Amino acid sequence: xxKVTQAQTEISVVEKEDVTLDCVYxxxxxxxxxxxxxxxxxxxxxxxxxxxxxxxxxxxxxxxSWNFQKSTSSFNFTITASQVVDSAVYFCALSEAxxxxxxxxxxxxxxxxxxxxxxx
Amino acid sequence: NAGVTQTPKFxxxxxxxxxxxxxxxxxxHNSMYWxxxxxxxxxxxxxxxxSEGTTDKGEVPNGYNVSRLNKREFSLRLxxxxxSQTSVYFCASSAxxxxxxxxxxxxxxxxx
Numbered sequence: 001x002x003k004v005t006q007a008q009t010e011i012s013v014v015e016k017e018d019v020t021l022d023c024v025y026x027x028x029x030x031x032x033x034x035x036x037x038x039x040x041x042x043x044x045x046x047x048x049x050x051x052x053x054x055x056x057x058x059x060x061x062x063x064x065s066w067n068f069q070k071s072t073s074s075f076n077f078t079i080t081a082s083q084v085v086d087s088a089v090y091f092c093a094l095s096e097a098x099x100x101x102x103x104x105x106x107x108x109x110x111x112x113x114x115x116x117x118x119x120x
Numbered sequence: 121n122a123g124v125t126q127t128p129k130f131x132x133x134x135x136x137x138x139x140x141x142x143x144x145x146x147x148x149h150n151s152m153y154w155x156x157x158x159x160x161x162x163x164x165x166x167x168x169x170x171s172e173g174t175t176d177k178g179e180v181p182n183g184y185n186v187s188r189l190n191k192r193e194f195s196l197r198l199x200x201x202x203x204s205q206t207s208v209y210f211c212a213s214s215a216x217x218x219x220x221x222x223x224x225x226x227x228x229x230x231x232x
Binding site for chain 1: 212
């Protein structure tokens with residue numbers, strides 16, 4: 001069975017600080033996808049990034065960057081120069097992509113989420 | 121292009137009442153999903169439909185039924201609501217089952 005762990009329940013930073021959100025996953029599959037979603041106070045879930053298990057290149061998008069390391073089963077998310085608008089709950093998620101009789105094929109398993117508060 | 125829409129946004133039920141949550145997507149996606157979100161537990165999959173005409177149980181299906189009415193619409197029914205079903209319900213869709221899922225705005229359900 002697949003599992004996603006976000007050990008940081010809450011993080012509080014001051015604006016302009018860098019912050020890293022940790023995500024560790026477990027899966028028996030060799031082919032899988034990893035995701036990050038943002039849930040602002042308004043409640044909707046906003047897709048941020050999708051990575052497949054064969055692509056370990058780090059990704060940067062503006063102030064956001066992601067570090068994927070298969071050796072440690074981690075997919076960490078860093079916000080550089082944080083802003084108040086970054087305050088939200090952030091979810092890491094995993095789906096298995098190998099339809100070889102596995103029960104988790106295509107299903108998203110979410111971590112418990114990290115509440116990020118950025119103070120002005 | 122509205123994406124994924126859900127109705128209603130809020131609902132209060134009494135124990136034992138029934139209701140149907142509606143979900144529709146206009147992205148021509150094949151796969152649709154229902155999740156529930158409870159405090160401190162992330163999102164958990166209730167049911168999903170990999171393609172029109174198919175539905176399968178997720179992690180927490182007990183107490184729920186679903187109907188994939190057509191390619192656009194996927195409804196979730198609570199036959200006899202219980203206080204344990206108080207939650208925020210999200211519908212999502214994806215082009216195919218392994219693709220990125222896009223979520224609706226959610227329905228906040230309270231069962232008294």
